[in-house]
Amino acid sequence: MTSATAGGTEPPAAPKSRKSVTGTRRTVAALFLLPAFVLLGALVVYPIGYSVVRSFYDQSGDGFAGMDNYKSLFTDEGIRTALKNNIIWVVFAPTVATALGLIFAVLTERVRWGTAFKLVVFMPMAISMLAAGIIFRLVYDQDPDKGVANAVWVGVHDTFAPSSEFPKAHPGRQSPLEPAGGGAFITKSPVRTGETVLLPLVGVAPDLMPDDAKTAVAAKPEPDKITGTTWQDFTRGKGVGKLGEVDAAELGYAGMKVEAVKDGRVVASATAAGDGTFTLPASADGAQLRLPASNFKEPYNGLDWLGPALVTPSIIGSYIWMWAGFAMVLIAAGLAGVPRELLEAARVDGASEWQVFRRVTVPLLAPVLAVVTVTLMINVLKIFDLVFIIAPGSSQDDANVLALELYRKGFSEDQPGIASAISVFLLLLVIPVMWFNVRRLRREVRR
């Protein structure tokens, strides 16, 4: 915003002063400039000046604090995270957005429906940051039923590693089973041939039982074999019923794997039928029965997109979604100005398409690329809304950036001194980038 106003006022000033030979004309010039100066002064210069002054005062604004506020810029944990994240933002967001923009621009030049494609890529620019933030909050939702990102991720994952049938099943009260580590359950005592074994578990909702699950039946003893039942020892609306006994209306765990383990080795295994019954051969005599962990594997829940580790990259992703289109349009405009003959000449000389792109197109576009990157850098330095909206409260300080910290310090923690110091610091960071951009712009105009 500052750069725009500066650019807007300077050109009228320059020709006027060159022409003014007499004092009268100078007064007229001053008169015309006055409104602009007053507005600039009141809306830009005064607030900046006051922020600088305020940054030297303490919290209440009464006592002079010297450099204390600036010191806390580099000692406060929150501000340091913000600074670190800002660096990540400034390094990655503009470069990735520009790179993508360049690729889109070069590719769309050759495609028949290039304009339509450009339109689609540019479309997110029409949305406000706030709306984009709300959209991406949903995209990154943890719940695969709501968040697109996790829906895709979980879909891909489940194709290769399907989840199990009984994720939350666990032994109930006074169970003959105990945890065997790693999510498996094992009988406390060994089993003998001719006995029947009961392996009751609870915690699987009736609607989530496998389709082929039938009413559980107590297994009948068979000589030289071990028989048993594994079932859901819980009746809807009635609780466990008779504890550890197969009640009517309780369902068998169809497809539950049962292993007989002797001295840590699996000697026999079986899979439960629809009514939960299973039969093991005599070789399992004296073994403990184990329900392996594969029965209970939790459904894969996708990535914590907005968890502490991934939140900043995720938000940068949403920023790129918005701004790659902007980069593309500017670069495409630059590309239109690149002389065709140069590209043709390179091709005639036998350069491959990649060489043309790398050695001819990119160098010719370098000024445009620089302007786009620098513009995005300025834009990224003041990033606030996306972070504020997308990051949930629990990871907000992991996603913190300077502008957000400024807001938090100034408005929710009532620390206007420190907030002013942050704003001055931000201004100092923006100035070199802005200076670079203005200089480049001027050179462009001269050319």
Place this chain on the structure above:
Amino acid sequence: MRMTSTIRTRWSPQPNEATPQSRRAIRTAATVAAGALALSLTACGGSDNNSTGNTGETEETTNSVNLPKLDGTSLEVAAVWTGTEQANFKKVLQEFENRTGAKVTFVPAQDPIINFIGSKVAGGQPPDIAMLPQPGAIKQAVDKGWAKPLGSDAVKELSENYSQGWQDIGKVGGKPYGVYYKAANKSLIWYNNQVFENAGASEPETWPDLLGTAQTVFDSGVTPFSIGAAEGWTLTDWFENVYLSQAGPEKYDQLAKHEIKWTDPSVKDALTTLAQVWGKPDWIAGGANGALQTDFPASVTQVFTGGDQPKAAMVAAGDFAQVNIPKSMKIGTDAKVFPFPAVGDNGPVVSGGDAAVILEDSKGSQALATWLASPDAATIQAKLGGYLSPNKSVPNSAYPNAVQQKIAKALIDAGDDFRFDMSDQAPQAFGGTPGKGEWKILQDFLKNPKNIAGTQAKLEAEAAAAYGN
């Protein structure tokens, strides 16, 4: 079956499924927006389950309060309430106009209202009365010289209708300033009745009962608890309920003023107790990581959506959670509530509330404060629903449904044993900032409930910095 359900939802934007999905999306979007805009969450509310259609009848309410004639006076009241809540409050103001002849204008304010008032005072046009949500805000208004003490009429009305506890939290330096017009009961647990019936579970009265109920629900195949831990205040509410019930009101007051340290054994006990629930990832919808990304509205909604298989069976949330319960779930039959179980001898009553504070001293503003302290005013709004009054002279039958009556009764029965939300009493940097102080530390604790000593040390360090003692 689980497999098929995943596939179905992956293809969710099918025409036949689009309605519930997109509706949910819109609601979530709206809540996200609301969450982003409304920064202070203490002043939520505005239930619209006011089914009683007594709009037309201008029934003559019992006249128990003496108000002066104020023809020609005009007054301004500032509050952050919107929607139904604002409309209902305006009816209360309307009755005041009818009785006195004064003209009262409602000034919509933004959160935090204390800053809004600051700008109004600076502009020389403060409203006559403002509804302030925290004791800290009242103190701030008094310290800055904005608030004016209540006159004798208002004090008389206050002492007749309010328990000592409610009078005291409206006082600053022994002088009465605030009339608590609206209260919130934060010691409630809402549950999905269908899930409880399926599991054969019953409403618990003590903490061990609660753990038993949770186990039963878990055994039935439903995750017991939903926690909206993306917003730190839901966790401070859990802590406050456990602490108040376990350590008692005296300790609670001391801790709220930071007279005892957070490294006190009582805090250790409370955290240990909390860890009995928070330490079981299977008991929390989505596990700790999932909970940390669930915001408050979603944490309530997910208990009451999904038919027999909601994401969770219970959610600890104040009376204001009603707004987030889907319309299809009838409050009192499908969505029920029980008081937060007693961890110690008595069940806790943690509350919040909005107090009317006079900013421009005049006969009119004093009369309005008196009116707001009267049972007549509170009864009018109680009948309209979505509102809870700390005024003990309001008949319990004035509340429109059984659930509201139960909530109100719990609040009034607590007498002076209720306590105001501790994090609302703390400096904002400690008790009210996302990603900082108590909010953040309890979020970390939810992630790692074994680290009790470390959590206490961090709480104490941050509290010492924020309280400055």
